[in-house]
Amino acid sequence: MSLLKIVFLWVLSAMIAQAGRLEAQMPVPALPQTYIDTTYNTPVGGKTWHPHSSADLKSALTSANPADVIVLDAKTTYEGNFVLPVKENPDHKWIYLISSNLASLPAPGTRVSPDTDSANMPKIVTGTVSPAIRIPPGGSYYRLAGLELTSSSNAGCRPDQVPRINCWSYQLIYAEGLPGKPLPDSITIDRCYVHGSPTQDVRQGILANGSNIAVIDSYFSDIHQNVFDSQAILAYNSPGPLKIVNNFLSATSEDVMFGGAGGKNNQWIPSDIEVRNNHFFKPLEWAQAGITLSAKKQWVVKNHLEFKSGRRALVDGNLMENNWASGQTGASIVLTVRTTQSGDIAVVDDISITNNVLKNTPAGFSTLSRDYACGTPSFAQCSNPGEAKRIKIYNNLILFRDPKLTGGARNIGIQMALGMTDLVFQHNTTVTAPGTSCWNSIFFNGQPGVKPPWQSTTTNVWILDNILCRPPSGDGGRPLAEYMGNHPPLDSRFRGNVMFLPGDAKEGSYPRTNVVSKTPIKYTDSTDGKFALTAPVETKTTDGKPPGVDLAALNSALSARAQNQPAGHEEKPQGDVLGPKR
Numbered sequence: 001m002s003l004l005k006i007v008f009l010w011v012l013s014a015m016i017a018q019a020g021r022l023e024a025q026m027p028v029p030a031l032p033q034t035y036i037d038t039t040y041n042t043p044v045g046g047k048t049w050h051p052h053s054s055a056d057l058k059s060a061l062t063s064a065n066p067a068d069v070i071v072l073d074a075k076t077t078y079e080g081n082f083v084l085p086v087k088e089n090p091d092h093k094w095i096y097l098i099s100s101n102l103a104s105l106p107a108p109g110t111r112v113s114p115d116t117d118s119a120n121m122p123k124i125v126t127g128t129v130s131p132a133i134r135i136p137p138g139g140s141y142y143r144l145a146g147l148e149l150t151s152s153s154n155a156g157c158r159p160d161q162v163p164r165i166n167c168w169s170y171q172l173i174y175a176e177g178l179p180g181k182p183l184p185d186s187i188t189i190d191r192c193y194v195h196g197s198p199t200q201d202v203r204q205g206i207l208a209n210g211s212n213i214a215v216i217d218s219y220f221s222d223i224h225q226n227v228f229d230s231q232a233i234l235a236y237n238s239p240g241p242l243k244i245v246n247n248f249l250s251a252t253s254e255d256v257m258f259g260g261a262g263g264k265n266n267q268w269i270p271s272d273i274e275v276r277n278n279h280f281f282k283p284l285e286w287a288q289a290g291i292t293l294s295a296k297k298q299w300v301v302k303n304h305l306e307f308k309s310g311r312r313a314l315v316d317g318n319l320m321e322n323n324w325a326s327g328q329t330g331a332s333i334v335l336t337v338r339t340t341q342s343g344d345i346a347v348v349d350d351i352s353i354t355n356n357v358l359k360n361t362p363a364g365f366s367t368l369s370r371d372y373a374c375g376t377p378s379f380a381q382c383s384n385p386g387e388a389k390r391i392k393i394y395n396n397l398i399l400f401r402d403p404k405l406t407g408g409a410r411n412i413g414i415q416m417a418l419g420m421t422d423l424v425f426q427h428n429t430t431v432t433a434p435g436t437s438c439w440n441s442i443f444f445n446g447q448p449g450v451k452p453p454w455q456s457t458t459t460n461v462w463i464l465d466n467i468l469c470r471p472p473s474g475d476g477g478r479p480l481a482e483y484m485g486n487h488p489p490l491d492s493r494f495r496g497n498v499m500f501l502p503g504d505a506k507e508g509s510y511p512r513t514n515v516v517s518k519t520p521i522k523y524t525d526s527t528d529g530k531f532a533l534t535a536p537v538e539t540k541t542t543d544g545k546p547p548g549v550d551l552a553a554l555n556s557a558l559s560a561r562a563q564n565q566p567a568g569h570e571e572k573p574q575g576d577v578l579g580p581k582r
Contacts, residue, residue: 027423032274047065049069049070058082066091074100089141099121099145111218111246112192129156131169133149146190150197151202153168163297167200168226187208189215190218208242214242214244218247226299229257232256243274244278258273264383266344269342270309273312276316277316282324292324293407301407306335313352316355319357320361330363335366335388337370340373353392355553365415366412367420404436417445420459425464426466457474463484464494480510498548500520519536
């Protein structure tokens with residue numbers, strides 16, 4: 001063999017080895033590149049306006065200049081559709097719209113409660129389908145603090161119908177990001193109460209189509225509309241950054257959604273997203289026939305948080321409470337790229353979901369690696385199915401809903417889509433409701449109609465150090481290696497897990513670095529949310545920590561949540577906020 005050939009083979013083998021080492025690396029999602037600063041700084045050097053009527057408020061909005069403050073009278077109703085105009089603002093100064101009783105409201109960083117705080121708020125009410133507040137293209141540097149926004153619209157209502165059809169409005173706050181026009185920019189919603197009512201429909205609390213939009217310390221409730229999906233917060237014509245921190249968020253379909261609209265030529269992917277310390281909540285009284293369940297349901301429940309397009313998002317320290325099967329199968333968090341809705345450039349990439357409690361939900365996570373509807377006869381105009389990559393699901397506690405309850409469905413920790421790539425599922429704990437067992441902790445979608453030899457259905461998926469209510473399974477009941485592949489080696493990517501094997505489950509073959517227990521998993525005190533593993537004990541995790549959630553880290557992330565919660569919605573960083581109470 002010639003020296004040249006020997007050198008060539010050596011270089012080739014080195015390249016293959018290096019490629020193998022690179023491929024074996026655990027994926028690390030990029031975090032947001034920008035975080036919005038929402039420090040409350042009262043403008044100085046401007047004029048203070050005191051509008052006492054709707055006409056006064058419209059006049060003040062027209063006349064105010066950057067650095068001005070508009071003080072609305074607490075307990076006063078301002079009815080109409082108000083526009084925050086575009087202002088010449090080379091120095092990027094803010095205009096604040098605030099309550100006259102702002103000093104009597106919780107301090108910045110503490111969430112408002114309608115029970116105790118609405119009396120100190122002025123009320124802005126739309127009497128039509130149009131928004132109470134609209135920020136037109138190019139409108140910028142406005143902060144709304146301590147305001148109540150709602151609707152008294154009489155459009156389209158038929159309360160005599162079955163199901164009932166309420167009067168409705170589109171949005172209460174509308175940041176009007178439109179293609180080819182300057183985006184609304186630097187808008188902060190601070191300590192506001194934004195709501196419909198059981199008899200008044202609102203499609204979105206805020207349509208956040210702009211850049212540098214923040215929603216903080218606020219309370220959104222009764223966001224719903226017959227037939228249509230509804231969201232407390234929705235953003236699709238937005239490049240970001242977006243900040244959603246320390247809010248109560250309650251809507252029927254998705255409490256918060258990114259993407260899902262904008263059409264084929266949508267030029268934006270919502271990016272650099274911070275979702276922290278919120279309470280996502282669906283009232284259990286909605287889980288009834290004629291409301292969100294058949295027959296003749298009035299509204300549709302889907303999930304707490306959905307990404308149909310988004311990248312570089314941090315979802316941390318949230319409580320997501322109450323979900324059930326209605327319009328979907330009941331997953332709390334849905335990661336489903338939809339280029340058919342969100343535009344050809346849509347992706348769901350670089351998503352970090354850490355330190356959250358998913359409570360009383362049929363399923364934890366649902367995924368989609370590409371939009372399989374793209375290019376079909378119904379969506380022939382779609383030319384790119386998109387992707388979902390570099391997703392980290394770490395240190396989350398999933399407390400399943402009893403599948404026998406109304407709206408119950410089969411419990412799944414995570415549904416792993418066919419083609420899923422570069423995903424880490426680590427240090428999560430799945431807990432069944434008392435007296436029940438889960439259908440699957442991890443379920444892999446298979447390849448319909450494909451015959452052996454099989455190809456792995458996922459690429460570079462890592463499942464590490466979890467407490468699982470049942471060993472993983474999938475379509476076709478194949479061995480784990482046929483779902484996860486062996487390159488890089490399966491025992492490097494599936495290890496450190498503790499899995500309960502109920503009597504109705506098949507005992508499969510798993511790397512020896514995992515524990516399969518035929519006796520139920522035991523915790524120190526599950527009634528008080530202290531899900532520290534006590535049995536089985538023979539576990540070796542990849543990082544030396546106990547398997548499942550790190551309770552100290554979880555409680556630390558949750559403890560940043562605000563106090564001063566309304567009756568029935570109290571939250572605690574420890575104790576029953578983590579408990580299995582239903």
